[in-house]
Amino acid sequence: MAYFDNIPTVKFEGTGTKNMFAFRHYNPDEIVLGKTMQDQLHFALAFWHTITMDGTDPFGSATMERPWDQEGGSEMDRAHRRVEAFFEIAQKLGVKYYCFHDIDIAPTGETLKDFYANLDEITDHLLEKQNETGIKLLWNTANMFSNPRYMNGVASSNRAEVFAYGAAQVKKGLELSKKLGGENYVFWGGREGYESLLNTDMGLEMDHMAKFFHMAVDYAKSIDHLPVFLLEPKPKEPMKHQYDFDAATAMAFLEKYDLTDYFKLNLETNHAWLAGHTFEHELNTARTFGALGSVDANQGDYLLGWDTDEFPTLVIDITLAMYQILLNGGLNKGGINFDAKVRRTSFKAEDLLLAHIAGMDTYARALKGAAAIIEDKFLSDIVDARYASYKNTEVGRSIENGSATFESLAAYALEHGEEIEMESNHLEYIKSVLNDYLV
Ligand code: XUL
Numbered sequence: 239m240a241y242f243d244n245i246p247t248v249k250f251e252g253t254g255t256k257n258m259f260a261f262r263h264y265n266p267d268e269i270v271l272g273k274t275m276q277d278q279l280h281f282a283l284a285f286w287h288t289i290t291m292d293g294t295d296p297f298g299s300a301t302m303e304r305p306w307d308q309e310g311g312s313e314m315d316r317a318h319r320r321v322e323a324f325f326e327i328a329q330k331l332g333v334k335y336y337c338f339h340d341i342d343i344a345p346t347g348e349t350l351k352d353f354y355a356n357l358d359e360i361t362d363h364l365l366e367k368q369n370e371t372g373i374k375l376l377w378n379t380a381n382m383f384s385n386p387r388y389m390n391g392v393a394s395s396n397r398a399e400v401f402a403y404g405a406a407q408v409k410k411g412l413e414l415s416k417k418l419g420g421e422n423y424v425f426w427g428g429r430e431g432y433e434s435l436l437n438t439d440m441g442l443e444m445d446h447m448a449k450f451f452h453m454a455v456d457y458a459k460s461i462d463h464l465p466v467f468l469l470e471p472k473p474k475e476p477m478k479h480q481y482d483f484d485a486a487t488a489m490a491f492l493e494k495y496d497l498t499d500y501f502k503l504n505l506e507t508n509h510a511w512l513a514g515h516t517f518e519h520e521l522n523t524a525r526t527f528g529a530l531g532s533v534d535a536n537q538g539d540y541l542l543g544w545d546t547d548e549f550p551t552l553v554i555d556i557t558l559a560m561y562q563i564l565l566n567g568g569l570n571k572g573g574i575n576f577d578a579k580v581r582r583t584s585f586k587a588e589d590l591l592l593a594h595i596a597g598m599d600t601y602a603r604a605l606k607g608a609a610a611i612i613e614d615k616f617l618s619d620i621v622d623a624r625y626a627s628y629k630n631t632e633v634g635r636s637i638e639n640g641s642a643t644f645e646s647l648a649a650y651a652l653e654h655g656e657e658i659e660m661e662s663n664h665l666e667y668i669k670s671v672l673n674d675y676l677v
């Protein structure tokens with residue numbers, strides 16, 4: 239089965255190329271800051287948006303041409319064809335990692351037992367493809383937001399039976415992670431939040447979520463496979479208010495419930511925007527807490543207030559994001575997963591390749607720009623100079639080394655307070671020079 243025979247493997251050709259199916263910036267073997275681009279970027283393909291998304295929107299039906307979905311047979315036949323198509327796309331692009339929700343890869347059947355059996359069969363196929371291609375599982379997760387039973391969440395559900403069902407799904411997910419050598423395991427809250435406080439016990443729901451996560455850690459340990467657990471913050475959609483609102487809220491939760499040894503964050507551009515943050519703000523927050531785990535790469539629309547999951551093409555945003563990632567020393571076991579979908583009007587199967595090329599080129603271009611910012615010390619020199627008073631003055635050093643008290647600082651201010659001369663931030667100049675780095 240091959241669905242893209244007419245398209246050769248995508249290669250780097252540079253910005254002058256007229257070939258649509260070529261990289262203009264992503265040159266996997268090119269060294270940037272001592273590592274190959276491929277190692278710096280760890281791109282991953284998302285099973286859901288790439289393979290199962292059909293273009294349905296609230297106003298119209300499916301538009302996508304997906305030959306692997308049109309060849310008939312059983313649901314399991316279709317699921318196997320989807321695996322083939324997925325790995326073909328990953329190979330054409332030279333992408334080395336992938337991610338999936340359990341319900342993306344296998345039909346749920348009539349019962350949980352059926353679902354388990356279907357998952358076992360399809361993951362045999364995934365494992366075969368992994369071994370054949372060298373492509374690895376960046377992360378998997380459980381879809382615990384589509385089925386009506388999850389209307390009030392999973393671990394935060396008012397119904398203990400639903401909590402139990404979710405546990406059964408994650409238990410299986412961890413077993414599959416072990417089978418496939420998954421590096422991380424993701425929890426995106428989905429419907430873990432509330433619609434109205436009038437009928438909600440927020441503290442109880444958060445306690446339950448923490449219990450659920452501790453059980454996941456305990457089970458992972460018991461089967462001798464401990465992936466990095468990743469919480470993926472999002473402020474709203476589908477719930478009116480989600481518990482993992484943003485990076486800072488998620489960190490407060492992880493700290494309160496003693497989960498920071500096992501959990502990091504998976505940060506998504508569009509989710510940051512929905513929370514009223516820039517993407518680099520979220521990455522910087524996670525980095526500051528030592529919890530920058532992985533990235534869901536996409537972008538929203540400046541004019542729309544919802545999760546449009548577009549492929550990333552905004553160079554300035556992604557350059558500033560890559561700068562944070564480089565300051566973090568990379569993503570370690572994490573990667574850059576394209577949680578992005580082609581527009582409903584980009585309905586040809588080949589658009590899946592073109593969209594990923596656009597996203598990979600944007601990240602590669604951003605990597606080069608961010609690396610130059612680091613090499614030139616452009617921003618770090620500005621930041622160092624801005625805080626220099628904490629190094630260059632006695633009062634600053636006393637604050638840094640912990641010897642200052644309110645008494646000593648007040649004594650200083652009473653004597654020298656009127657001598658303070660502030661300097662301009664010259665922020666417009668900084669932004670103007672930044673534009674030089676958007677190569
Ligand atoms: C939803 C979202 C999810 C998670 C995984 O907005 O981003 O696809 O990444 O469940």
Ligand code: CO
Pocket residue numbers: 426470506534577
């Ligand atoms: Co996501």
